[in-house]
Amino acid sequence: MNNIICEVVHSIRNKEKINVNGYLMVKDKNRQNLYYWCCENRDTLQCNGRATTRLIEDQHHLQSVANHNHAAEASRVNVVKSINVLKERAQQTNDQPVQIIQTIAADNSQEIYPYFPSRDALRQSVKRIRRVNFPAEPQSLESLIIPENMQKTLDGSDFLIKDSTIGHDRILLFTTTSGLTVRYGTDETFSLLIRHIPALAFLPPDEIPTVFDELKTNMPVEANEIMEWFEHYYIRVTDNIEYAFPRTQNSVEAWHRRWDVLVGGAHVGVFKIIMEIQKEQNRVQLEAESILRGLPRNLTKRKDRERESRIQMLYNDRENRPVMDFLRGIAHNISF
Numbered sequence: 001m002n003n004i005i006c007e008v009v010h011s012i013r014n015k016e017k018i019n020v021n022g023y024l025m026v027k028d029k030n031r032q033n034l035y036y037w038c039c040e041n042r043d044t045l046q047c048n049g050r051a052t053t054r055l056i057e058d059q060h061h062l063q064s065v066a067n068h069n070h071a072a073e074a075s076r077v078n079v080v081k082s083i084n085v086l087k088e089r090a091q092q093t094n095d096q097p098v099q100i101i102q103t104i105a106a107d108n109s110q111e112i113y114p115y116f117p118s119r120d121a122l123r124q125s126v127k128r129i130r131r132v133n134f135p136a137e138p139q140s141l142e143s144l145i146i147p148e149n150m151q152k153t154l155d156g157s158d159f160l161i162k163d164s165t166i167g168h169d170r171i172l173l174f175t176t177t178s179g180l181t182v183r184y185g186t187d188e189t190f191s192l193l194i195r196h197i198p199a200l201a202f203l204p205p206d207e208i209p210t211v212f213d214e215l216k217t218n219m220p221v222e223a224n225e226i227m228e229w230f231e232h233y234y235i236r237v238t239d240n241i242e243y244a245f246p247r248t249q250n251s252v253e254a255w256h257r258r259w260d261v262l263v264g265g266a267h268v269g270v271f272k273i274i275m276e277i278q279k280e281q282n283r284v285q286l287e288a289e290s291i292l293r294g295l296p297r298n299l300t301k302r303k304d305r306e307r308e309s310r311i312q313m314l315y316n317d318r319e320n321r322p323v324m325d326f327l328r329g330i331a332h333n334i335s336f
């Protein structure tokens, strides 16, 4: 038993398992740092195989074992690990099932491959995973309730920062607030300019692309990164829920092309789009570490309400102002 460290085989939904000499063991209980494990085949094979480990600095050091009534399957551990990879990729990427299966097949040696579930079974499980947490699309704006898991990024940060009903529209604004406050909070002029971006969400969809371009020319270069960031992350949900993105032909076209590729098909539901935005955010976050982390400020409920009504007033008065003035007015009432 001399200092054998047991590998942990993680799984998204299932209990933690460890690999003890080629047997997969499921956690039974622990007393402080002493862990008791039993064979994963305890019920199916009535196996009494057991093990205890001591957890030291996140590593399971093997203490004792009790014998199994069956042979170890070396391939089993690798199969389980690969299926975990498959589940992860199914949740966090847009890869086609066939691509995902190809990747895990390539990561494993030929000897193990026969122990895999059939390709068809793997394809089914990718589809099943993608259906989970996927509520039925709402039939009307009123019945559109954004589930908790869609209000967060994949790693659990706040993501839906604004959900308001204005006239016949719902506006959902997704962004991570991290960084913006810290980095630009001190420069009021710059900060106000930045807030023109989310203010765009208050324009009719067909005006957004043109105004976005105009805004872009007024922005200092330092804002490029953020402009791009926002280009991806807001949805305006109109009466016709399927019509979730402005459609015009100009420089924002690249954005649409990208979304066509990501979401596929013109008539996709709002939940599907939100999930794509979550994945996109996850991807961009990995690339955009230059944006610092910070904590969003919490507004009191009363302040929130006052702000909402000021925005509503501006919104109703839209016709009487030049578009940039309108945006600035809204921007004054947005904070991160």
Ligand SMILES: [Zn+2]
Binding pocket: 023, 039, 040, 041, 042, 047, 048, 049, 068, 069, 070
């Ligand atoms: Zn066993």
